[in-house]
Amino acid sequence: MLGFILLLIVAQVVICDSHTQELACRKYDIRALDFWRNGGEIGYINIRGNSGEYHHVFREINSAGEVWLHFGRQGQVDWNYINSISNLSPIILLQQRHIDAISDFHILDYAIDTDVDFYLQADDSINPSLLKVSRISDPATMFEIKMDRGGNHAHLTFAPGYFDRIRCTGASNSNTCGQLNKPPKDQNTDPIIIWEANFRPTDTDLGATAINSNGVYWHRNKFTWNGTKYIVKIKIEDQK
Ligand SMILES: *[C@@H]1O[C@H](CO)[C@@H](O)[C@H](O)[C@H]1NC(C)=O
Numbered sequence: 703m704l705g706f707i708l709l710l711i712v713a714q715v716v717i718c719d720s721h722t723q724e725l726a727c728r729k730y731d732i733r734a735l736d737f738w739r740n741g742g743e744i745g746y747i748n749i750r751g752n753s754g755e756y757h758h759v760f761r762e763i764n765s766a767g768e769v770w771l772h773f774g775r776q777g778q779v780d781w782n783y784i785n786s787i788s789n790l791s792p793i794i795l796l797q798q799r800h801i802d803a804i805s806d807f808h809i810l811d812y813a814i815d816t817d818v819d820f821y822l823q824a825d826d827s828i829n830p831s832l833l834k835v836s837r838i839s840d841p842a843t844m845f846e847i848k849m850d851r852g853g854n855h856a857h858l859t860f861a862p863g864y865f866d867r868i869r870c871t872g873a874s875n876s877n878t879c880g881q882l883n884k885p886p887k888d889q890n891t892d893p894i895i896i897w898e899a900n901f902r903p904t905d906t907d908l909g910a911t912a913i914n915s916n917g918v919y920w921h922r923n924k925f926t927w928n929g930t931k932y933i934v935k936i937k938i939e940d941q942k
Contacts, residue, residue, distance in 0.1 A: 704715040705795050718888070719722045725749070725821070730779075735752060738900075740942050741786050741879065744762045745760060745761070746758060746760050747759065747761050749761060749771075750919075751803065752807060752808065753807050755802075755806060757803035757806060758799075759772075759803055760772040760773070762781075762935075766941045767940075767941035767942050768826050768937055768941050769937065769938050769939035769941065770936065770938070771803070771938060772933050772934070772935050773796055773800040773804060774796060774815075774816075774842040774929035774932045775931060775932055775933070776930065776933055777930060778929070778930050779930070780919075781793070781927055781928060781929050781930060781934055782819065783925065783926060783927045784902075784926050784928050784929060785921070785925075785926060786901070786913070786925055786926070787903045787920045787921060787923055787924055787925075788902055788903075789902045789903065789905050790900075790901045790902070792898050792899070792900045793898065793899040793927065795896050795898060795899070796895065796896070796897045796898075796934065798840060801841060801897065802842075803893075804841045804934070804936060805841045805842040807936060807938045808938065808939075809841075809938070810936075810937040810939070810940060811936070812866075812934065812935060812936045812937065813934075814865040814866045814895070814935075815929055815931065815932075815936055816865045816929060816931055816933065818860075818926055818928065818929035818931075819882070819927075819929055819931055820858070820859055820899075820926060821857055821858070821859050821925060821926040822857060822858045822859075822862055822901070822926075823849070823854070823855060823856065823857040823923065823924055823925065824850065824851060824852025824856055824878075824922065824923060825855045825856070825912075825922035825923075826852075826853050826854070826914065827851070827852065827910075827922040828851045828852075828910055828911045828923075829849040829852065829903050829910060829912075829914035829922075829923035829925075830848075830849070830903075830905055830908035830909050830910050831848075831900060831902050831923070832846045832848040832849065832850075833846065833888065833896055833899055834846055834897040835847055835868075835891075835895065835896050835897060835899040836894060836895060836897065837892050837893065837894055838866065838893040838894065838895060839893070841895060843884055844897060847868060847883045847891070848884070850878065850881070850885075851878050852872065852877055852878050853872065853874070853877045854872050854873035854874045854877050855871075855872060855877075856870065856871070856872035856873075856879060856882065857871055857872070861890040866893040866894060866895070867890040867891045867892065867893055867894060868884075868885065868890065868891045868894065869885065869888070869890045869891075870886070870887060870888075870889070871887065879926055883887055896932065899927060900928065901925050903924065903925055904920050
């Protein structure tokens, strides 16, 4: 893959040398130079955003010549919570500096590259777990999607076939979909990116309860977060 891309750059530089279109040529030169400066690899660079600020980001120029920036986490070996009731430290997917960078480019296209299986439930209980997210259309503005009180297996998942939106589902109208930034029952949020997943299903200090006639049954507040990666990719330049 890398070999192919290097070949492509060499080819572009050669095209530059043998053609008279100086402007286009200079663009290719700069791009090629960036590659050489950065060890000739797809990888981290300092890139200037619309504000003039520089951002240290992971950049990919694909074989079509599109420029994509990648943000997020990959290679995670401990994201293996399945029907768990553990209170976790926040799972940080995007840090503030990543959001600052994402917000500083005109986003031509985006993709969420993830293999995460996500499920978060409350069932006649209170589950103080939440997601910190922002809309793709307004990446700098964070808001929280809170599970909180739910009835009849109210739960949040990724919308089927999408990793950029959250769906709320419940067995009946007694659930609390539609509240606390959850989408209405059986509907999806707007396209969003997740900054942080905060699982505190049994944290009574935060108000967790899961009482029924048989006592406390914490598995009503179970969650699943299983996978290895969550990467937000934004396209900032089309092919030349
Ligand atoms: C959990 O995620 C891993 C990594 O993606 C996958 O191999 C495994 O099958 C998943 N387990 C379940 C129960 O879905």
